Amino acid sequence: MADAVRETQRHDRQLVSDQPDLDRVFHALGDPTRRAMVERLTNGPLTVSQLAAPLDMTLTAVAQHLQLLEEAGLVRTEKVGRVRTCSIGQVGIAAVAQWVADRRSPLERRLDRLGELLEDLPAE
Numbered sequence: 001m002a003d004a005v006r007e008t009q010r011h012d013r014q015l016v017s018d019q020p021d022l023d024r025v026f027h028a029l030g031d032p033t034r035r036a037m038v039e040r041l042t043n044g045p046l047t048v049s050q051l052a053a054p055l056d057m058t059l060t061a062v063a064q065h066l067q068l069l070e071e072a073g074l075v076r077t078e079k080v081g082r083v084r085t086c087s088i089g090q091v092g093i094a095a096v097a098q099w100v101a102d103r104r105s106p107l108e109r110r111l112d113r114l115g116e117l118l119e120d121l122p123a124e
Contacts, residue, residue: 022099025092028072034065038074045087
């Protein structure tokens with residue numbers, strides 16, 4: 001019995017660790033430079049140099065932004081030889097989409113209810 005409980009607790013911890021930290025994701029998206037980087041990556045993978053080209057900052061600063069985006073699950077990087085390529089990380093994007101969807105449904109139900117109440121009001 002104790003083994004089953006430990007296994008369940010281990011599984012629950014793994015599920016939590018597989019989920020990105022929403023605070024980290026929103027913090028990463030809170031910076032306009034990082035949002036611009038994510039936006040550019042929606043068109044396809046880019047090397048760090050390509051991603052940095054339009055930005056008025058050093059490659060070191062770009063790398064720091066990328067590290068934060070990667071930790072948030074918004075960007076993935078892969079190094080092949082001397083070239084590091086960046087692409088969109090689905091984990092962080094999916095977490096934001098799910099968070100928004102979870103809050104949208106109750107709000108939409110309340111707005112639907114408000115619409116019904118307004119329709120029931122007598123016309124003046």
